[in-house]
Amino acid sequence: METSSRTSQAGIRSERRLCDEIHLNLAYRWFCRLGLEGKVPDHSTFSRYRHGKLRDSNLLRQVFEATVERCLREDLVSGEGFAVDASLIAADANKARSIAAEDWSPEVAREAGNRTAREYLETLNDAAFGAASPVQPKFVAKSDPAAQWTRAEESRPYFAYATNYLIDTKSSVIMDVEATRAIRQAEVGASRTMLDRTEKRFGIRPEWLAADTAYGNAENLGWLVEQRSIVPFFPVIDKSERTDGTWSRSDFEWDEANDQYICPEVHALKQYRRNYSDPNRGQDTGGRKKYRALKATCQACPSKDICCPKAEARYVTREPHEEAREFARACRKTKAYKVSRDKRKKVEMLFAHLKRILGLNRLRLRGLNGAKDEFLLAAIAQNLRKLAKLRPQCAKPEATA
Known part of the structure; x- marks a missing residue:
């Protein structure tokens, strides 16, 4: 290195x-x-x-984990709170040598026969790459098919990979790093992979996780809260709020005991109002539930104009993992959320150091494995730098004693 x-x-x-x-x-x-x-x-x-041997032995991953172990021994990791984020790194691919997505297929990749094409075929069922989203990019780079055609804010489109960091917020130690496609679904999936791998490898599960809005979908919140008991300190992706002046779903009170919503006029919105003789009728299949008010109740309601002016009766939907979403909304109102929001900036500072100081603005190696190698090497260097910077401070009390 x-x-x-x-x-x-x-x-x-x-x-x-x-x-x-x-x-x-x-x-x-x-x-x-x-x-x-x-x-x-x-x-x-x-x-x-x-x-060959270097990748088959997974040596770089072992070296990276050794740096994390050393940081643990030096008490640079608290394990209380983690932050996760992703950053785009340009791939070694040229737009002029790319082809349109409709002209690209696994058969074309097999005909190409080069190493990066073979690596691309191996990622088709990978949750962080081909299986992350059925949507195909506009262009595909023949020299590096796994790279994603994308764009960052205020920049021209380019081929890129995403490097994902999971850090401990005490001293900004990188606990794990993962390479993915430069799309939201892959980045969210990488956060779960890194959390599971950190717990399995080091026995550490954080009490809370800080992130930006991209990680606030219902499925991810349900996984964190219900399966991992991790407090999510990030905004919830919520499209239920109305902007036309009528009542939004947040204006309705949820009555968990009776499985119903109560509107501001104290009327009940229920999912079912009778028992079906056929057990297959009325069952929810997609996880989304719809709660309806009675038509007669809404027609006689004095607040119909600000509730459902264009509909005969009001209904409210309840998304999957809504309990976890409500818990995340409640967490945003706490003082701990404000503290985590400031600590989350540490991962962004690591990305700034990665690009400005280490100079990793563009990958030198091609293919998924090349991206993994470079991201691991960069994370190793940053953890070693953190050790060199903070280790003398930890050693002073010992020398004095």
Whole structure:
């Protein structure tokens, strides 16, 4: 990793160029312990190890987890609160050499036969890539088909991957990192993968998780609250609020004991008003429930004009995992939410450091595995930097004692 950093600063961007420099530069020979007459490895050795033994052994993941273990030993991780976010990194792919999505298919990828095409075919059933969304991007890069054609705010579209960070908010230690497609569904799925992997590997499950609105869908909130007992400190994706001046769903009170909503005029909205002789009738199939008021009640109601002016009767829907959504809304009103909102900025600062200081604005390696390798290496460097910066502060009390 240190060699990669040194060569990057020297403008060396290929293994072939690196080998040429080692032939001539005594400092590189000394660092590699080759001596004046030592044989320099062939440039293809780097690629073979990177695409073969290095990835098969999952060495980079082991090195990254070793940095997290060291941070745990140095008491840099509290495990109380985590933050998660994703950032786009441009792929090594050119729009001029891409093709339209309708001209791309698994058969075309098989005909291409290159390494990145084979990696693309392996991701079709991956929840973080091909299976993340059925929507196809507008263009596909032949040199790196797994890269997503996307755009960030105030920028032109480009091919990119998303690097996902899960950090502990005490000292901004990166607990896990994951590469995904640059779409919301994949990023949300990566947050679950990282939380499960952190708990399995280190035995740590946070009490709360801070994130932005992209993670506030009903399914994710249900998973966090109901299955993992993690407090969600992020906004809820809610499209039920009306802007035309009529009553929104939030104006109706939920009566859990009787499975009904109560409108501001104290009328009941029920899902069923009679028992069906056929048990298959009236059952909900998609998880979304609809609660209706009686037509006669609404027609005689004095507030009909601000409740359902264009409908004969009012109905209110209840989304899946609505209990978890209501819990998340209640969490937003607490002081702890305001504290978590400030701490969540730490993950954004790590992304800024990644791009401005480490210079990872564009990937050098292609394919899913190349993105994983570069993101892992960057996270390793950032955790080591955190250790080097904070470890002396932890050691001072010991030296004094």
